[in-house]
Structures are given as structure tokens and as C-alpha cells.
Amino acid sequence: MVRWIDATQGSFKETFAAFLDEPRGEAGDVAGTVRDVIADVRKNGGEAVARYTSKFDRLTLDPVTLQSDNVDLAALAAGCPADLREAIDFAAERIAAYHEKQRPVDHIFKDASGVELGWKWTSLDSVGVYVPGGLASYPSSVLMNTVPAKIAGVDRVVMTAPAPGGQLAPAVAYAALKAGVDEFYPIGGAQAIAALAFGAGHLTPVDKIVGPGNAYVAEAKRQVFGTVGIDTIAGPSEILVVADESANPDWIAADLLSQSEHDTSSQSILITVNKDVGKAVEEAVEKQLKSLSTEARARQAWESHGAIILAGSLDQAADIANTIAAEHLELAVEDPDLLLPQIRHAGAVFLGHHTPEALGDYVTGSNHVLPTSRAARFSSGLGLADFMKRMSIQRASADGFNALAPAALRLAEAEGLPAHARSVSIRTNSGGGHG
Amino acid sequence: MVRWIDATQGSFKETFAAFLDEPRGEAGDVAGTVRDVIADVRKNGGEAVARYTSKFDRLTLDPVTLQSDNVDLAALAAGCPADLREAIDFAAERIAAYHEKQRPVDHIFKDASGVELGWKWTSLDSVGVYVPGGLASYPSSVLMNTVPAKIAGVDRVVMTAPAPGGQLAPAVAYAALKAGVDEFYPIGGAQAIAALAFGAGHLTPVDKIVGPGNAYVAEAKRQVFGTVGIDTIAGPSEILVVADESANPDWIAADLLSQSEHDTSSQSILITVNKDVGKAVEEAVEKQLKSLSTEARARQAWESHGAIILAGSLDQAADIANTIAAEHLELAVEDPDLLLPQIRHAGAVFLGHHTPEALGDYVTGSNHVLPTSRAARFSSGLGLADFMKRMSIQRASADGFNALAPAALRLAEAEGLPAHARSVSIRTNSGGGHG
Numbered sequence: 001m002v003r004w005i006d007a008t009q010g011s012f013k014e015t016f017a018a019f020l021d022e023p024r025g026e027a028g029d030v031a032g033t034v035r036d037v038i039a040d041v042r043k044n045g046g047e048a049v050a051r052y053t054s055k056f057d058r059l060t061l062d063p064v065t066l067q068s069d070n071v072d073l074a075a076l077a078a079g080c081p082a083d084l085r086e087a088i089d090f091a092a093e094r095i096a097a098y099h100e101k102q103r104p105v106d107h108i109f110k111d112a113s114g115v116e117l118g119w120k121w122t123s124l125d126s127v128g129v130y131v132p133g134g135l136a137s138y139p140s141s142v143l144m145n146t147v148p149a150k151i152a153g154v155d156r157v158v159m160t161a162p163a164p165g166g167q168l169a170p171a172v173a174y175a176a177l178k179a180g181v182d183e184f185y186p187i188g189g190a191q192a193i194a195a196l197a198f199g200a201g202h203l204t205p206v207d208k209i210v211g212p213g214n215a216y217v218a219e220a221k222r223q224v225f226g227t228v229g230i231d232t233i234a235g236p237s238e239i240l241v242v243a244d245e246s247a248n249p250d251w252i253a254a255d256l257l258s259q260s261e262h263d264t265s266s267q268s269i270l271i272t273v274n275k276d277v278g279k280a281v282e283e284a285v286e287k288q289l290k291s292l293s294t295e296a297r298a299r300q301a302w303e304s305h306g307a308i309i310l311a312g313s314l315d316q317a318a319d320i321a322n323t324i325a326a327e328h329l330e331l332a333v334e335d336p337d338l339l340l341p342q343i344r345h346a347g348a349v350f351l352g353h354h355t356p357e358a359l360g361d362y363v364t365g366s367n368h369v370l371p372t373s374r375a376a377r378f379s380s381g382l383g384l385a386d387f388m389k390r391m392s393i394q395r396a397s398a399d400g401f402n403a404l405a406p407a408a409l410r411l412a413e414a415e416g417l418p419a420h421a422r423s424v425s426i427r428t429n430s431g432g433g434h435g
Numbered sequence: 436m437v438r439w440i441d442a443t444q445g446s447f448k449e450t451f452a453a454f455l456d457e458p459r460g461e462a463g464d465v466a467g468t469v470r471d472v473i474a475d476v477r478k479n480g481g482e483a484v485a486r487y488t489s490k491f492d493r494l495t496l497d498p499v500t501l502q503s504d505n506v507d508l509a510a511l512a513a514g515c516p517a518d519l520r521e522a523i524d525f526a527a528e529r530i531a532a533y534h535e536k537q538r539p540v541d542h543i544f545k546d547a548s549g550v551e552l553g554w555k556w557t558s559l560d561s562v563g564v565y566v567p568g569g570l571a572s573y574p575s576s577v578l579m580n581t582v583p584a585k586i587a588g589v590d591r592v593v594m595t596a597p598a599p600g601g602q603l604a605p606a607v608a609y610a611a612l613k614a615g616v617d618e619f620y621p622i623g624g625a626q627a628i629a630a631l632a633f634g635a636g637h638l639t640p641v642d643k644i645v646g647p648g649n650a651y652v653a654e655a656k657r658q659v660f661g662t663v664g665i666d667t668i669a670g671p672s673e674i675l676v677v678a679d680e681s682a683n684p685d686w687i688a689a690d691l692l693s694q695s696e697h698d699t700s701s702q703s704i705l706i707t708v709n710k711d712v713g714k715a716v717e718e719a720v721e722k723q724l725k726s727l728s729t730e731a732r733a734r735q736a737w738e739s740h741g742a743i744i745l746a747g748s749l750d751q752a753a754d755i756a757n758t759i760a761a762e763h764l765e766l767a768v769e770d771p772d773l774l775l776p777q778i779r780h781a782g783a784v785f786l787g788h789h790t791p792e793a794l795g796d797y798v799t800g801s802n803h804v805l806p807t808s809r810a811a812r813f814s815s816g817l818g819l820a821d822f823m824k825r826m827s828i829q830r831a832s833a834d835g836f837n838a839l840a841p842a843a844l845r846l847a848e849a850e851g852l853p854a855h856a857r858s859v860s861i862r863t864n865s866g867g868g869h870g
Contacts (some may be wrong), residue, residue: 031466099553101544109536116786117533117801122779125815138850171849208813225657226668229813232663254861257854291854336830343826344557351551351830357856359831362843365826366552378559378643379663382462382827390815391778392801395771395786408797410522414575414606419692420726423657423791426689 002302004172007271007320008312016309018326020374024236024265024305034190034219041194042332046201052191055370058131059186066201067370070166071186076173084171091363092143092178098365099148102384113403116395121388123153128196128228129171129181130221131161133188139175140361144368144382145211146179152387157181158206162188168269188213193220197228210382227290231382233358235373236265239357240326240346242317243272245279246334247353253284255330255356261294267305269324271317278308318342325376328357347376368382401427439699439718442706442755443747449483451744455759455809459671459700459740468670469625470656478631481636487626492568492599494621503635505601506621514554519606522615526798527578527613533800534583537622537819541830548838551830556823558588563631563663564616565646565656566596566607567625574610579803579817580646581614587822592616593641595631597623623648632663645804645817666817670808671700674792675761675781677752678707678716681769682788688719690765690791696729704759708750713743734768753777760811763792782811836862 005015011103011155040048046063053061061068080088094395108118129145131137158175161168163186176184185203187195192211197206209221209228221230239259243252267318285302289295311317318339325345333339336351344371347370350357361368369382376384396404405424412420440450475483481498486494496503515523543553564580566572577594584592594611596603598621598854611619620632620638628648634640638721644656656665667682674694678687690705707713720737724730746752753774760780760793769792773784778784782805789792796803831839842860 022738029468035466084845084849087842090842091846094546097546101542107536111529111532111800115799120775120784125779140846140850155573166439194492203759222657224661226670228842229810235661251858251861254854254858258852258858261852261854288854288857292857294761294851298854300583326684340555340828342835344560345598346826348829349555349627351828354829354833354836354862355829355831356862358847358855358858359836359839359843360827361845363839364550364552364829364831365546366829370827371824373661373666375661376824376826378824381824381827385820389806389811389813390818391781392773392783392795392799392805392816393786393812394790394795396790397801401789401794404794404798406521407525410519411526411575411797412793414522415575416729417693417696418687419696419723419733420793420796422727423686423689423693423793425787426686427791427820 002306002308004278005307005309007309016320019307020142022120022305023324024267026253028297030215034223035130035214037190038194038220038223038401040193041200042198049191049195052189053187054187057162059163061187064201066185066187066195067204068163068186069143071168072164073173073176073184076168076170077177077182079170080174085174088143088171088175089140089141089413090177092147094152094363095147096366099367101152104385104388104390109412110117113400114397115400115404118393119390120393121390123388124207125154125155126156126158127238127387129157129159129204130192130209130213130217131165132213132217132280133162137161137169137172139169139171140368141170141212142175146181147385148367148382150382150389151181153389156183158196158203159187160187160192162186162187162192163217169330174406190216190220193217193224197224210386212313215218218358218397219313231386232371232375232379236267237262238267238372239325239330240269240271240321240324240328241330241332242321242339243277244271244314244334246275247332249275249280249284249352252281252332253288253355256281256285256306257292257298257334258356258358259328260306264297264300265305266301266303269307269309269326271309271311271320273311273314273317274311278310282308295318314339315342318411321346325374327370327372327376330355345376347371347381437720437741437743439713440681440742440744441854442744442751442870450813452757454742457740459702465654466649469651469658473629473655473658474626476626476635477633484622484626484630487624488622491624492597494598494601496622499636501622501630501638502618503598503601503621506598506603508608508611508619509766511603511605513611514605515609520567520657523574523578523610526575527582529584529798529800531586534586534802534819539820539823540824546573549835550839551828553828554825555828556825559642560589561591561593561641562589562608562822563641563644564592564594565627565637565644565648565652566594567598567652568597571735572596572607574604574606575803576647577607577610578614581616582609583802583819584822585615587819589822591641593620593631593638595620595622595627597621597627611631624639628652632659645821666804666821667814671702672697672766673702673762673807675704675756675759675763676765676767677756677765677774678705678712679749679769680709680712682712682767684712684715684719686788686791687767688723690695691720691741692723692727692733692737693718693791693793694763694824695733695741696727699735700740701736703737704742704744704761706744706746706750706755708746708749710745713745717743725742726744734743749774750777760809762805762807762811765790779850780811782806782816783855819870842870
């Protein structure tokens with residue numbers, strides 16, 4: 001049974017707050033373990049990485065090259081079926097086209113006092129893409145993390161993915177080559193993050209690490225943040241659907257289950273203003289669950305973390321959606337354009353009845369790496385700018401300098417920074433001098 | 436004595452790598468202490484915050500309001516001298532004008548298959564601005580962190596600053612009111628970060644925390660990252676000056692010392708292609724140090740972490756500058772426009788002889804919150820977009836859906852996600868149906 005939450009009741013605020021606070025996913029303290037692994041890799045380099053890989057992935061690595069004779073990316077990619085290659089090519093090209101439109105522009109302007117100001121964008125030199133093993137080893141994730149990096153102009157994209165016993169999905173290998181991965185190492189876990197951040201064997205450090213992973217990988221990214229850049233720390237996946245009478249309950253049920261099936265900690269929520277729509281979706285979910293090969297984990301996710309929220313109006317539905325700040329938000333309503341202006345917090349918004357989230361997961365070209373666990377309140381999905389950075393540029397003429405100098409001097413004095421003040425006053429007093 | 440590094444020698448690569456790896460600032464393990472403080476605040480709320488504030492800041496707080504009768508922002512601001520207020524107003528208005536130019540634009544486009552794609556920017560609802568106490572309590576930092584948040588449209592800007600014994604700089608109080616701070620709490624340290632992230636007493640949680648702080652504050656931000664957004668973790672300040680014969684050694688010396696005086700772990704580096712320029716700057720630094728009230732810490736920083744690097748050419752100087760990826764980079768050369776295209780990694784670049792870093796610290800309008808400790812390799816200075824986020828928007832028509840469906844279906848099947856596949860196939864098979 002999925003829970004129902006009635007937003008028209010006086011107790012809604014408390015019920016809803018408690019619902020939002022419920023933990024999902026691993027809560028164990030992994031920080032200590034991760035700290036030890038990172039220290040070990042920093043101290044022992046490739047030897048440590050090879051040791052962990054042997055232990056956790058039953059894979060023998062050369063501690064210098066961090067490669068295994070049993071894992072060859074090109075050979076693996078050759079095993080990817082032709083029709084799947086075509087789908088990967090199609091997705092890669094759409095992702096490339098979409099992210100090309102996000103290219104930020106340099107801007108320099110001169111202000112009233114003759115000071116030139118602005119900024120210039122440059123790409124990162126190197127990026128590490130972490131690809132999880134097991135359940136979550138997806139070619140689509142490889143594309144979503146790698147294609148924008150290459151479009152941004154990143155010279156060196158390094159991919160790591162654990163290959164337990166030498167196993168790696170051929171589609172993942174093909175996607176890596178298609179996307180333009182420059183180096184690949186069959187390693188995973190906190191040891192892979194440590195190797196990407198600090199270097200190990202032939203793997204030299206990268207500047208930023210992106211890509212999802214389990215709790216150990218997430219904690220390792222948190223611990224190396226500062227030494228390298230990281231993307232947002234990913235939590236379990238989520239979908240929120242706002243549906244009115246125009247929605248097809250079977251379609252909505254399928255969309256809700258497309259998140260529930262990811263993981264037992266995934267969350268699928270329906271908000272509707274119509275109780276009958278809610279009931280019809282609930283029944284459709286139950287019916288569809290039974291024919292799903294992923295039923296066990298989808299059912300557990302739906303029954304533990306799912307909810308059907310009955311809202312008093314579409315306005316209230318928008319408010320609730322903003323509070324949830326879901327990774328994926330479908331507006332499966334008659335007129336989504338009426339509702340969209342009220343939506344402030346979501347990773348990605350899918351409008352109308354023919355835009356199931358799965359379309360965006362794979363092929364619209366929009367990035368599927370999106371903020372989870374309410375992080376859409378403060379962060380964006382992955383984009384081209386995540387692989388670039390903005391240098392600010394400033395130039396004062398002698399006149400421009402004179403216009404700004406007095407205020408700078410006053411502030412430097414107030415802050416008790418005499419050398420700051422002198423770096424201004426020395427140019428004021430020296431007459432022309434150099435320059 | 437400051438160290439000299441000769442980049443024209445064969446041993447440069449190793450010498451320089453060792454120099455870059457030298458630790459600066461506190462290296463102690465503060466993670467455990469910070470974890471305890473955060474857990475305490477999460478459990479005990481305002482009572483814990485008041486207890487730490489009493490202990491570390493000798494200030495009695497009401498555990499519910501987190502306010503003290505001895506700290507009143509408006510009363511403190513009234514003590515700020517008129518000419519200093521004018522300088523703060525001047526800076527605030529320039530910062531506002533600059534960041535207004537950074538406003539990102541929404542973009543929606545329709546692609547060849549009839550799919551609408553794009554993005555929409557919205558501001559964060561709430562932001563916490565941490566202002567350090569003691570040496571680093573600067574009105575300019577209040578402006579740099581708060582003005583862009585308000586320009587971005589953030590409704591609720593919450594400032595925290597420790598007020599030991601009730602002391603808070605009047606200029607900090609005035610800058611807070613000028614910049615539009617909505618709530619203020621006289622608290623600091625890891626307990627302030629915990630209160631901002633999880634709430635305590637009347638302080639309800641914010642969505643993102645920005646602002647510099649000591650090692651405890653930095654670690655607390657790292658630990659709450661994910662629950663809230665954070666800016667880059669700030670390290671000790673840095674300046675790198677590239678100077679040729681056209682530079683005035685006295686001016687360069689003043690600029691180098693303007694960073695050295697911040698903190699004993701600050702770093703000031705000169706790169707020059709001319710040994711005589713290097714010697715003249717070295718002498719000027721020595722002379723200026725002697726008349727500086729901040730001599731003790733400036734000298735320690737300069738002698739421990741400073742360097743004069745002799746480069747073989749301006750091209751090599753640019754390469755070295757890119758490797759250092761300094762927070763502040765001055766191009767004090769005859770023709771900075773010739774050198775700028777080679778600069779890829781720096782927080783802010785100051786061109787020519789009349790743009791000392793201190794101008795940008797205070798009044799050009801550009802943000803002075805910039806990546807330190809080589810983080811300019813992967814991150815940008817603070818900007819308007821740090822207080823906004825991008826929601827991706829997608830809408831497929833029935834035709835657009837049909838164009839994308841086969842590839843999405845193939846990928847969902849390959850990834851072993853049957854509910855994803857069904858959310859696509861159910862719309863393909865159902866004929867018209869709804870929508």
C-alpha cells in the first residue's frame with residue numbers, strides 16, 4: 001500500500017514535514033573508512049589501488065599502469081550490438097547539440113569611470129568521470145557526464161568504472177569511446193576517487209570529478225572537495241508528477257514506476273487535485289508492478305517512500321512541488337504553461353502528456369544528471385558551465401584608477417590593512433611614473 | 436629572505452612541484468570536533484548554539500531567538516563614520532551594477548524533431564552569509580556575499596557573525612544593512628554553520644551558505660554540503676604578479692605585500708623574465724615591510740610562502756601562472772593584451788599598471804570572493820548565478836515523442852530498466868488516448 005497525504009487537512013503541514021524528513025538510502029557513517037582509503041592511496045599510490053581492486057573487485061591490476069589484461073575498452077565495445085550502438089550515437093549527438101547551446105559568452109564592458117570589467121570563460125584541463133559498477137552502470141550516464149566535458153573543450157577526460165572479475169557492460173565501453181574518453185581505468189569505490197584526486201601510478205590527478213556512486217563514493221568526493229572540484233553529491237532518484245483529469249492514469253503509473261525501479265530508496269510522488277485520478281493511478285501502479293521484472297525493488301520503493309498527495313488546487317500543488325524540489329517534475333496537466341510560471345524548484349520539468357521522464361533520461365539531449373534530495377532548491381543539473389570556469393578581468397586606466405582610489409583607500413584603512421592602502425596610495429602619489 | 440626559483444634551470448619542474456605542494460594554513464584534523472558540534476546543534480538546537488556562543492564568544496544569547504541584548508545591528512551601524520559609509524555605499528552600488536550584468540537568461544528552443552528544450556533560471560529562496568570575526572571581519576566581504584544574493588532575487592538573506600563579548604565592527608553592521616541582510620544572528624564557528632543548515636531556535640534553515648571562515652567553519656561547510664549548497668571552500672589568500680621591465684618595483688612590492696599582510700599563510704609570488712626587476716622588487720618589499728604596522732605577519736607570509744620566479748620568457752611565465760592558478764593574477768607588463776590570451780587559470784586577472792588587486796578587493800564591482808589554493812583550475816569566483824539555479828524544461832509533442840521513442844526504448848532495455856521502457860512503449864501503443 002502506498003501512503004496518501006491529504007493536503008487539504010489542517011494537519012498537512014506537520015505530516016508533510018515529517019514525510020520530507022524521512023531518511024532514504026544508507027545512513028551509516030562511512031566517513032572513517034573512506035578517510036583511511038584516501039590516506040592509503042595518497043601514501044601508497046597504485047599499489048593501494050591495485051590492492052583494493054583485487055579485494056573488492058577480484059581484479060588483478062598492474063600497480064603502475066592501473067590496467068588489467070582482462071579489461072580492454074575497445075574489445076568490450078566491439079561486443080555492443082549494432083542497434084544499441086545506433087541508439088547510443090543518436091543520444092550522444094542530441095546531448096552534444098543541446099550542450100553546445102549552453103556555451104557561455106565572454107563579456108567585457110567599460111563603465112562610466114573608464115574602468116574595463118568583465119569575464120572570460122575557459123575550460124578545465126582535465127576531468128574524471130566516475131561510472132558505478134553493478135546495477136547503476138549505465139551507458140546513458142557515461143554520455144551525460146562525458147559528452148558535455150568534451151563539448152566544453154576539456155582536453156583530458158579520464159573515466160573510471162569498476163569491472164568486477166573483469167566484467168564491464170559493452171554498451172558502457174562503447175559509450176565511453178563514442179563520447180571521447182581519453183583514458184580509462186577499471187577501478188571503483190573510494191580508491192578510484194582518491195586516485196583521480198591525488199594521482200596513483202600512471203593516473204595523474206584530474207581537476208574535477210563528476211558522476212554518481214554509492215555512499216562510499218559520495219563521501220570520498222566530499223572529502224576530496226577543494227583539492228579537486230566535484231559535482232553535486234547524488235542521492236537516490238526521484239520523480240514527482242502533478243496530474244489532473246486530463247492525464248492517463250496508466251501513463252502516470254508507468255512514469256512513477258520508472259523511478260521506483262531504480263533502487264529501493266527511490267521516491268515517486270503523485271500530486272493530484274482529483275481523488276479519482278489518484279485512485280486510478282494507485283490501481284494502475286499495482287497492476288503494472290505485477291508484470292515488472294524489477295517488481296521487488298520497485299514495490300519496496302513505492303510502498304516505503306512513495307506517496308499520493310491530494311491537493312486542494314493546482315496552486316497548492318505548485319507550492320508543494322516547490323517544497324519537494326524534486327529531481328524530475330512532470331506537469332501532466334491540461335495546460336502545463338499555466339502551471340510552469342509557479343514552479344521555482346525542480347531539477348528538470350517535463351511538460352504535457354507526451355514527455356515521460358524516460359525521454360529526458362536518454363534522448364532529448366538535456367542532461368539527466370540532476371539535483372536530488374531537495375538539492376534543486378540550491379543547485380542545477382549538470383551543464384556545459386560545469387566543465388568551464390569564469391575568470392574575472394579588470395583594467396583601470398590612470399583616470400579610472402583615480403576615480404576609484406579614494407573609496408578603496410578608505411575601506412582598506414577601515415579594515416586595518418595598510419599594505420592594501422599603500423598599493424593604492426603609492427599609485428596616487430607617484431605622479432606619472434611607470435605605466 | 437624570500438626564495439628565488441629559477442625556471443630556466445633543468446631542476447625547475449621538481450623544485451616547482453615541491454613548492455606547489457607545500458602546505459599552508461592549519462592542517463590539523465578538525466573533522467571530529469566539527470562533527471560533534473553539528474550533531475549537538477541538530478539535537479539541542481538553540482540551547483547548543485547559545486552554549487557554544489557563551490563558551491567561545493563570551494556572549495549570552497536567548498536560546499530561542501539567538502539574539503543578545505548587547506548586539507543590535509542598527510545601533511552598531513549608527514557608529515560607522517560618515518566617510519566610511521560613503522565608501523561602503525560607493526562599493527555596494529558598483530557591486531550591484533556589475534552583478535546585474537551577470538543575470539543569466541532563460542532559453543527555450545524547438546529542435547528539428549519538434550521537441551521543445553531549454554532552461555529557466557530561478558533564484559534561491561534563502562541564503563546564509565557567514566562573516567568571520569576577528570582579523571578577517573570585513574565590511575567588503577559582507578557586501579561581496581550579500582549584494583549579489585539580493586540582486587539575484589533571494590528573498591531571505593541571513594547573516595551570522597560572531598560578536599565576541601558583544602563586539603562587532605560598526606562598518607560590518609552598516610554594510611549588512613546597506614546590502615539588505617534580512618536577519619542577523621551574532622553567532623560564529625561550526626555552530627553557526629550547523630544552525631544555518633539545520634535550523635536552531637528562531638533561525639530556520641537556509642538553502643545555501645556562503646562566506647569565508649577558519650578551518651572549523653570550512654570543515655563544517657564541507658560536512659553540511661548536500662543538505663545545503665555551499666560556495667567553494669576558501670583557503671589563505673594569494674597574489675601572483677607577472678612583471679616585466681615596464682613595471683614599477685615599488686608598486687609591485689606594495690601589491691605583493693597587500694596579500695602577505697592578510698595572514699601568515701598568505702602567498703605572494705612574483706614571476707619576472709628580468710632578474711633586475713626581481714631584485715628591485717625584493718629590495719622594495721624589504722623596505723616597505725619595515726614601515727608596515729602589519730609587518731610581523733606580512734614578513735612571515737612573504738618569507739615562508741612567497742617566491743620570486745625567474746622565467747625564461749613571457750610564454751613560460753604564462754605556463755607557470757596557469758599551473759599556479761592563483762586567486763589574483765596581475766599582468767604588470769607593457770602589453771597585457773598580448774599575454775591575456777595565454778592565461779587559462781586564475782580567479783581574477785588585473786591588467787596593466789593601474790589596476791592593483793586592492794581596487795578589485797573593494798570597488799571595481801567585480802566579486803572578491805575567488806577560488807584559492809589552485810581551485811581556479813576548476814571553479815569561478817562568486818557570481819550572480821551562485822544565487823540562482825537552472826531548471827531544465829522539456830516538452831515533446833506527439834510527433835516529437837515518436838521521433839525519440841525508439842532510441843529511448845532501446846537504451847532502457849539495454850540498461851535493464853523495464854519500467855523506463857514501459858513509460859515510453861505505453862504511449863507508443865495506446866494510440867491517441869489522452870493528451
